[in-house]
Amino acid sequence: MQVKSFENIAWKSVAHIVLFLFALAAVLPFVLLVSASFTDNQTAVAQGFAFIPKKFSLDAYNYVVREWRTVGRAYSMTFIVTVGGTLLSLAVTCLFAYAISQRDMPGRNLLTLLVIFPMLFNGGLVSTYYVWSSVFHIKNTIWALILPNLLMSAFNVILMRNYFQTTISPNILEAARIDGIGELKLFLAIVLPLSAPIVATIGLMGALAYWNDWTNGLYYLTERGGGHLYTIQLVLNSINENINYLSNNSQLATAAATQNLPSTTIRMALAVLGLLPILLAYPFFQKHFVKGITLGGVKE
Amino acid sequence: MVVFAREHPLTRVKSAVLFTRVDISIFGICPERGSAMTAIKKARRYMPFYIMALPGLIYLLCNNYLPMAGIVIAFKHLNFQKGIFGSDWAGFDNFKFLFASNNAFRITRNTILYNLAFLVIGTTLAIALAILMSEVQGKIASRLYQSLILLPFLISWVIVNYLVNAFLAADSGLINNSIIKPMGKAPIMWYNSKQYWPFILVICSTWKSIGYSMIIYLSSIMSISQDYYEAATIDGASKFQQVKQITVPLIKPAMITLTILSIGRIFYSDFGLFYQVPRNSGPLYSVTQTIDVYVYNALMRNSDFGMSSAAGVYQSIVGFVLIISANALISKISKDNALF
Numbered sequence: 001m002q003v004k005s006f007e008n009i010a011w012k013s014v015a016h017i018v019l020f021l022f023a024l025a026a027v028l029p030f031v032l033l034v035s036a037s038f039t040d041n042q043t044a045v046a047q048g049f050a051f052i053p054k055k056f057s058l059d060a061y062n063y064v065v066r067e068w069r070t071v072g073r074a075y076s077m078t079f080i081v082t083v084g085g086t087l088l089s090l091a092v093t094c095l096f097a098y099a100i101s102q103r104d105m106p107g108r109n110l111l112t113l114l115v116i117f118p119m120l121f122n123g124g125l126v127s128t129y130y131v132w133s134s135v136f137h138i139k140n141t142i143w144a145l146i147l148p149n150l151l152m153s154a155f156n157v158i159l160m161r162n163y164f165q166t167t168i169s170p171n172i173l174e175a176a177r178i179d180g181i182g183e184l185k186l187f188l189a190i191v192l193p194l195s196a197p198i199v200a201t202i203g204l205m206g207a208l209a210y211w212n213d214w215t216n217g218l219y220y221l222t223e224r225g226g227g228h229l230y231t232i233q234l235v236l237n238s239i240n241e242n243i244n245y246l247s248n249n250s251q252l253a254t255a256a257a258t259q260n261l262p263s264t265t266i267r268m269a270l271a272v273l274g275l276l277p278i279l280l281a282y283p284f285f286q287k288h289f290v291k292g293i294t295l296g297g298v299k300e
Numbered sequence: 301m302v303v304f305a306r307e308h309p310l311t312r313v314k315s316a317v318l319f320t321r322v323d324i325s326i327f328g329i330c331p332e333r334g335s336a337m338t339a340i341k342k343a344r345r346y347m348p349f350y351i352m353a354l355p356g357l358i359y360l361l362c363n364n365y366l367p368m369a370g371i372v373i374a375f376k377h378l379n380f381q382k383g384i385f386g387s388d389w390a391g392f393d394n395f396k397f398l399f400a401s402n403n404a405f406r407i408t409r410n411t412i413l414y415n416l417a418f419l420v421i422g423t424t425l426a427i428a429l430a431i432l433m434s435e436v437q438g439k440i441a442s443r444l445y446q447s448l449i450l451l452p453f454l455i456s457w458v459i460v461n462y463l464v465n466a467f468l469a470a471d472s473g474l475i476n477n478s479i480i481k482p483m484g485k486a487p488i489m490w491y492n493s494k495q496y497w498p499f500i501l502v503i504c505s506t507w508k509s510i511g512y513s514m515i516i517y518l519s520s521i522m523s524i525s526q527d528y529y530e531a532a533t534i535d536g537a538s539k540f541q542q543v544k545q546i547t548v549p550l551i552k553p554a555m556i557t558l559t560i561l562s563i564g565r566i567f568y569s570d571f572g573l574f575y576q577v578p579r580n581s582g583p584l585y586s587v588t589q590t591i592d593v594y595v596y597n598a599l600m601r602n603s604d605f606g607m608s609s610a611a612g613v614y615q616s617i618v619g620f621v622l623i624i625s626a627n628a629l630i631s632k633i634s635k636d637n638a639l640f
Binding site for chain 2: 015018023030047092095098104105107117118121129130132135136149182212213218219233240264267275278294
């Protein structure tokens, strides 16, 4: 018994040490970013960033507050796109998944196949880009941030269909139908409330995808025509693109051109603003999020 | 049936649940339904569901199926004035150009080798962490570790770009200032030195995704019955033996499925990782450019629709073959885990 408990303690200690180190490695970059954003810019350039600011300064945040028109607009665009996109995406996904969860519906297998096939084969970026920009003309409109790719994920449709099929008893539906409830009302009043856990999980995943998305803006918004639609991610991305452009074309990097670019600590402060809402909300959605991952990882 | 249909709406549902078995049997002999129901009647009964599926169906057509038709772009000399179908045919010219250049080999090699590295390192680490996590008994400690290790998974690659830059920036970066300079060496121009990037990219990818795969394996470990471990303890098996003889064999199905799935997707790379983290820096292309980044750069930077779409179609077709083969392999090993 003595040996056993010693072994247990050894295992537990190793587990705690290793996990602690990994948790630390996961968090340290964030600490560095926040510390960088509170560092005096000249000190940062001369002596570099550190996990604790070498010379504390609020300059970067003062700049952000002065330029709040740009930052605030990007923030509100992010919120509009996230909320609007998530709601629209949930509506389309739930309705489609509910339809293909009807076991005897003629054409059900065809509809299911139509959802799954794009997971295996796709037209590629070029033709997707061509279709959205030259057929549907969504370039430099808000739809560019909502429609392409994100609106309905095949994976979520299948997860939701499985949920409807396994947890909603057909008997309840049949009984309600006998009572003469219309299908849409039945779905909204009975099926959706019973499916609250999966709707919350998929909505959460969707919201995170919209919040974090920068590719749609990269493809379908141009700085000139669509700059006013930039979300916070796109503002961060476009700052980088401009810096890269100048450093790759150094003859263009005149004093005037570089002056317009935010200094290194301001960039770090903007990045902090880009992830702050997620960090603040994380403790509240962590549980749902983990559930969503296990739902997706283990196929039913 | 008729009786509780007239009852109060709240009690109705409840009683309906209790009596449904009876209801259906009554309904089953109803002459309107049953065998006499024609296809048209059935379709009409399902009309509301077709309408519900319509928005999703339209979206699939616009977002997925129309672009599939757009694959012809790869076989055309695309001219925007003439549109896709008015443009001149190019045959396999675009593909010839692509494969005649060094690019095709380079981007294929990068995509496949990085995916293999992510797969081996990611899977090993995720399983090791999941096993250790299952040893942590305290609820709070376990939740805390999980949340923190999962944190990087929540943020976008744009933000990761900034985080990495705080370490690697030539002037203000932490590594040059706090490690390289004190050693008396010249600062390293990270974004111009390609020899470091295979390591940097593997670290970044693992850092961001390890929490996700750890949680998947942890849920698989948690579903193992405690009885096995208790029996093994009574038999005097050591912890290490238990892990080797019980845990690993029992999470093997999950491991095999996930591995085969990743092999099926080995031709696809995470655009964000390879585009954002190296900051699309030209000197690094030979070790950082994957198929997805190449397609993007050819399309958006050089407006080279021919090369870009040829590379995209090459990816789609080989990717499709790989996914189908991977799935065939899964269903051979265990039918339940097959995707379709």
